[in-house]
Amino acid sequence: MECTLDAQSLISISLRKIHSSRTQRGGIKLHKNLLVSYVLRNARQLYLSERYAELYRRQQHYPDGAPLLAMPVCPPPAAAAPPELAALPLPADTQDREARSCGAARGGAELLEVPVCAAPPELQRAPCRDSSPGFYRAPGSAGPGGGGGGAAPGLLYAAGCDFGSGGAPHCSSRTTVLDLDTHVVTTVENGYLHQDCCSQCPCCCQPAPGLASPPPAPGTKRKYYPGQEEEEEGVEEGEPGGGGVAGGPPFAPCTKRARFEEYSAEHPQDSSNISNLISIFGSGFTGLVSRQQADSEQPLNGQLCSKQALASLGAWTRAIVAF
Amino acid sequence: FVGAGGGNDIQWCFSQVKGAVDDDVAEADIISTVEFNHSGELLATGDKGGRVVIFQQEQENKTQSHSRGEYNVYSTFQSHEPEFDYLKSLEIEEKINKIRWLPQKNAAQFLLSTNDKTIKLWKISERDKRPEGYNLKEEDGRYRDPTTVTTLRVPVFRPMDLMVEASPRRIFANAHTYHINSISINSDYETYLSADDLRINLWHLEITDRSFNIVDIKPANMEELTEVITAAEFHPNSCSTFVYSSSKGTIRLCDMRASALCDRHSKLFEEPEDPSNRSFFSEIISSISDVKFSHSGRYMMTRDYLSVKIWDLNMENRPVETYQVHEYLRSKLCSLYENDCIFDKFECCWNGLDRQAAFPTDVLLCSSPSCSIVMTGSYNNFFRMFDRNTKRDVTLEASRENNKPRTVLKPRKVCASGKRKKDEISVDSLDFNKKILHTAWHPKENIIAVATTNNLYIFQDKMN
Numbered sequence: 001m002e003c004t005l006d007a008q009s010l011i012s013i014s015l016r017k018i019h020s021s022r023t024q025r026g027g028i029k030l031h032k033n034l035l036v037s038y039v040l041r042n043a044r045q046l047y048l049s050e051r052y053a054e055l056y057r058r059q060q061h062y063p064d065g066a067p068l069l070a071m072p073v074c075p076p077p078a079a080a081a082p083p084e085l086a087a088l089p090l091p092a093d094t095q096d097r098e099a100r101s102c103g104a105a106r107g108g109a110e111l112l113e114v115p116v117c118a119a120p121p122e123l124q125r126a127p128c129r130d131s132s133p134g135f136y137r138a139p140g141s142a143g144p145g146g147g148g149g150g151a152a153p154g155l156l157y158a159a160g161c162d163f164g165s166g167g168a169p170h171c172s173s174r175t176t177v178l179d180l181d182t183h184v185v186t187t188v189e190n191g192y193l194h195q196d197c198c199s200q201c202p203c204c205c206q207p208a209p210g211l212a213s214p215p216p217a218p219g220t221k222r223k224y225y226p227g228q229e230e231e232e233e234g235v236e237e238g239e240p241g242g243g244g245v246a247g248g249p250p251f252a253p254c255t256k257r258a259r260f261e262e263y264s265a266e267h268p269q270d271s272s273n274i275s276n277l278i279s280i281f282g283s284g285f286t287g288l289v290s291r292q293q294a295d296s297e298q299p300l301n302g303q304l305c306s307k308q309a310l311a312s313l314g315a316w317t318r319a320i321v322a323f
Numbered sequence: 324f325v326g327a328g329g330g331n332d333i334q335w336c337f338s339q340v341k342g343a344v345d346d347d348v349a350e351a352d353i354i355s356t357v358e359f360n361h362s363g364e365l366l367a368t369g370d371k372g373g374r375v376v377i378f379q380q381e382q383e384n385k386t387q388s389h390s391r392g393e394y395n396v397y398s399t400f401q402s403h404e405p406e407f408d409y410l411k412s413l414e415i416e417e418k419i420n421k422i423r424w425l426p427q428k429n430a431a432q433f434l435l436s437t438n439d440k441t442i443k444l445w446k447i448s449e450r451d452k453r454p455e456g457y458n459l460k461e462e463d464g465r466y467r468d469p470t471t472v473t474t475l476r477v478p479v480f481r482p483m484d485l486m487v488e489a490s491p492r493r494i495f496a497n498a499h500t501y502h503i504n505s506i507s508i509n510s511d512y513e514t515y516l517s518a519d520d521l522r523i524n525l526w527h528l529e530i531t532d533r534s535f536n537i538v539d540i541k542p543a544n545m546e547e548l549t550e551v552i553t554a555a556e557f558h559p560n561s562c563s564t565f566v567y568s569s570s571k572g573t574i575r576l577c578d579m580r581a582s583a584l585c586d587r588h589s590k591l592f593e594e595p596e597d598p599s600n601r602s603f604f605s606e607i608i609s610s611i612s613d614v615k616f617s618h619s620g621r622y623m624m625t626r627d628y629l630s631v632k633i634w635d636l637n638m639e640n641r642p643v644e645t646y647q648v649h650e651y652l653r654s655k656l657c658s659l660y661e662n663d664c665i666f667d668k669f670e671c672c673w674n675g676l677d678r679q680a681a682f683p684t685d686v687l688l689c690s691s692p693s694c695s696i697v698m699t700g701s702y703n704n705f706f707r708m709f710d711r712n713t714k715r716d717v718t719l720e721a722s723r724e725n726n727k728p729r730t731v732l733k734p735r736k737v738c739a740s741g742k743r744k745k746d747e748i749s750v751d752s753l754d755f756n757k758k759i760l761h762t763a764w765h766p767k768e769n770i771i772a773v774a775t776t777n778n779l780y781i782f783q784d785k786m787n
Contacts, residue, residue, distance in 0.1 A: 005657050005661075010603060010657075010660075013660070013661060017663075025414055025416055026413075026414060026415065026416035026418075026439060026502070027411075027413040027414065027415075027439075027502075029502065030501055030502070030520045030521075030551055031502075031504075031520055031551045031553065031570055031610075032666055034548065034549075034550070034551055034570060035570065035606060035607045035610060035666065038606035038607065039603050039604060039606070039607065039660065042602075042603045042604075042605075042606075043603055046603075181500050181541075
């Protein structure tokens with residue numbers, strides 16, 4: 001079927017729809033959000049398969065394993081990575097993914113989460129494992145990992161982080177679900193959020209304390225291969241303070257939140273950072289930028305995280321759900 | 324169809340149009356449901372503003388034998404108001420999702436109307452007399468001083484201008500966590516079902532403080548949710564049988580005698596997907612937006628985004644007939660996704676029982692089933708009709724232009740690609756804001772009601 005939009009645009013459009021559905025009259029429409037999550041899943045599968053194909057191609061050019069830089073994985077990519085990549089079944093793990101991406105809206109009425117990332121389990125690697133949950137809490141809630149704390153009722157969001165980029169361990173959705181029937185809050189944990197993902201997020205991801213392994217210093221976060229450097233450095237610069245945190249445990253939640261709150265207060269800077277990211281990653285997100293500005297003036301239900309464009313070749317794509 | 328000759332082809336003529344003329348549509352005026360009552364004398368519409376408007380057909384005028392009675396406003400009332408659920412911080416829209424009429428049992432008319440959360444039973448009754456001559460009250464209602472009463476009289480009924488009153492007789496609330504999409508009255512005329520995204524409840528019309536949950540597809544872990552209920556309907560004759568459709572394009576038939584909770588279907592109707600048509604949007608366009616039993620109950624019709632399918636209840640693995648409503652949209656799904664049109668929920672309906680049909684059951688008259696025409700809406704204010712017997716179809720337009728009473732509607736044609744012929748419309752010039760989601764067919768005559776965004780069109784067949 002001919003589609004005038006590529007997978008990346010579809011993904012961003014879908015996320016935008018989910019975002020805007022929250023402010024519609026009558027509450028979140030479960031049916032529509034479920035359907036949008038299917039489109040998200042389909043687009044992501046296509047995107048992934050394209051990425052893997054590209055990676056595999058590059059790997060042919062750089063047989064020493066360097067390019068797995070494309071995996072912004074914490075420590076240098078394990079040598080095992082390429083074979084894993086090659087062996088990646090595509091579309092992988094559909095049931096699991098389906099479930100997870102459907103979560104984008106199956107919670108529609110109850111919880112909005114977009115765990116759009118899910119690398120196949122076989123790519124999950126210990127060094128990169130990071131128990132940080134990829135989700136946001138309302139400002140003022142307790143530290144990471146806790147229960148629904150100060151979260152606004154029924155409104156906890158998981159960060160969609162990495163699009164299951166080859167090397168990255170699959171992202172976490174530790175999601176907190178408010179059941180509209182019983183009013184019980186439960187926390188569901190699955191997977192991990194790559195901390196590099198966090199570093200890209202200007203304002204989100206609270207990694208859990210007690211990380212299994214120290215994340216690399218930002219400078220060594222990833223290896224660059226020719227042609228990549230500028231972009232990735234640009235990323236570092238562009239992102240609002242995430243990468244600047246010293247190596248060691250990634251951003252303390254408080255810091256992140258504080259930074260975020262600063263940003264939301266000065267939304268021009270926020271939007272300029274977003275614009276930065278957007279221009280770097282080359283996607284058109286003007287609609288989101290304007291919405292971002294509008295949103296930052298409203299009381300926040302959950303943490304607003306700037307929406308992320310999908311990276312161009314060489315850097316991993318991320319979608320950070322903006323709420 | 325039109326002008327094609329042949330004894331049974333219907334020629335549709337413009338009859339009336341109701342609603343505001345100007346292009347600026349107030350959101351509250353958007354029509355959200357249309358339904359004839361069992362006799363066809365009354366036609367109800369619901370709108371986004373929570374109002375119900377009922378039209379009544381004039382008695383056929385002997386002198387005007389060339390046209391059936393016109394529909395005029397009979398009653399208007401505010402059925403639902405916007406509400407706010409403070410516990411969940413959710414606003415509840417007042418939009419009327421469905422109206423279903425009860426069969427008439429006495430002088431009054433009853434209908435069920437529902438928004439996302441609450442179903443109401445309304446009684447519509449006429450008052451054409453009023454008592455006059457009270458002893459203690461003046462005619463204007465003021466009370467008289469009893470000490471001034473010197474004689475007594477018996478109040479009598481005197482004629483008055485007809486007044487139609489609507490009063491809510493039952494309110495069925497607090498039974499649905501998710502958004503109600505369907506209501507359907509059972510053939511026992513005592514119970515009815517209401518369906519939301521994940522559950523179906525059975526009610527008794529007299530009892531408002533409890534309902535029975537008969538279908539629950541909510542998974543233990545919402546992360547595992549893969550489909551929702553999109554429509555449900557009771558079988559027209561079998562009071563223990565109902566069907567519900569899903570967002571995955573399946574229909575389940577359930578028998579309430581089998582168990583209290585009908586989570587396990589008796590029959591599952593599903594057509595395997597054509598892999599060559601696979602796209603990003605396959606899941607969306609296969610979602611069923613409406614399901615309707617034929618009058619006999621032998622068949623049912625489903626509507627998904629691009630097609631109408633007729634299913635024989637005896638065959639589960641595929642529909643017996645499939646009609647493409649606007650296949651030319653298949654290559655436009657991307658844009659339709661962007662502008663949200665792909666989520667439009669079109670309804671469909673069967674023709675009414677033709678006076679000429681001897682028996683209402685399709686089974687007996689296999690060669691010419693009385694449920695022989697299906698109608699559904701499309702974009703650009705087009706609507707489509709498919710004749711199951713002749714396999715012919717027609718596209719008509721609901722428009723104020725060129726529509727004088729008794730003007731036969733001209734068939735329209737959409738040019739999918741290539742050179743556009745004269746009078747054809749190219750796909751790219753279709754107006755996707757003008758959509759016909761709701762249509763209804765008079766139960767006994769060839770009169771149809773077609774709702775555009777905020778106007779209601781009534782068409783009749785040309786009587787010679």
